[in-house]
Amino acid sequence: MYQALVQQKVARGYAKAALRLGATTAQYRPASLTAPMETVHATFLAAFNDDKAFGFARPALWGKPAVFGLFDTTDVQSGDLLTCAGENYFVARLEPFRPPLCMLCNRVVSIAGQSGQGSTNGDGAACTDVGASDGYGTAGDTSAQTTLASSWPVFIQIKGKGSPTGDGIPGSIKAADYEMLLPVMPGFIPTVEMAVTTDLGTTYTVTAVEPSQYGNRCLMSVRQV
Numbered sequence: 001m002y003q004a005l006v007q008q009k010v011a012r013g014y015a016k017a018a019l020r021l022g023a024t025t026a027q028y029r030p031a032s033l034t035a036p037m038e039t040v041h042a043t044f045l046a047a048f049n050d051d052k053a054f055g056f057a058r059p060a061l062w063g064k065p066a067v068f069g070l071f072d073t074t075d076v077q078s079g080d081l082l083t084c085a086g087e088n089y090f091v092a093r094l095e096p097f098r099p100p101l102c103m104l105c106n107r108v109v110s111i112a113g114q115s116g117q118g119s120t121n122g123d124g125a126a127c128t129d130v131g132a133s134d135g136y137g138t139a140g141d142t143s144a145q146t147t148l149a150s151s152w153p154v155f156i157q158i159k160g161k162g163s164p165t166g167d168g169i170p171g172s173i174k175a176a177d178y179e180m181l182l183p184v185m186p187g188f189i190p191t192v193e194m195a196v197t198t199d200l201g202t203t204y205t206v207t208a209v210e211p212s213q214y215g216n217r218c219l220m221s222v223r224q225v
Contacts (some may be wrong), residue, residue: 015072025084046071079184089151090183105153111193112145
């Protein structure tokens with residue numbers, strides 16, 4: 001009882017601070033995998049900073065997408081999508097008395113796979129190893145896959161230098177590994193060998209998935225052909 005009361009006061013305090021420091025923000029609560037930002041859930045003022053004390057001493061750092069949100073948290077939950085000042089964010093974590101942890105996004109993606117693949121409700125569930133990897137980042141031909149999710153804001157960055165592909169012959173091309181951070185998605189978790197295509201037209205193959213209450217962390221490789 002006391003926790004809920006204190007949280008209400010904290011949320012109102014964040015809202016008052018955002019009135020002076022924030023910019024107009026649209027909040028979306030995805031109900032569809034193919035149109036997550038179709039309907040605005042609410043609008044409010046918000047500001048974001050990589051310092052939980054909101055000192056606003058510096059901008060978010062390159063390659064460090066985690067920021068804290070300063071806004072009314074009365075009706076906010078993990079997985080909500082936010083647009084503010086031309087930037088996309090998703091809410092990764094919300095706990096009492098603390099500012100919400102948000103991820104600054106840099107790409108918008110669609111995800112393709114076999115029909116039913118990735119479903120968490122058992123409807124038409126398919127084997128997650130469909131299109132086993134051939135070692136060249138070409139597995140899972142997109143022409144044989146169905147778009148399962150589209151228009152999702154995410155964060156993608158190079159994770160490592162990669163490893164030799166193919167048969168390990170000296171001189172084999174090394175493809176970089178990429179990390180993608182996805183918000184919590186309704187009734188869906190990405191699986192290995194799915195195809196991820198960005199708004200720039202780059203297509204990746206998912207090689208590993210770490211689902212959590214924060215969202216989904218995926219490792220990917222670029223499809224070379």
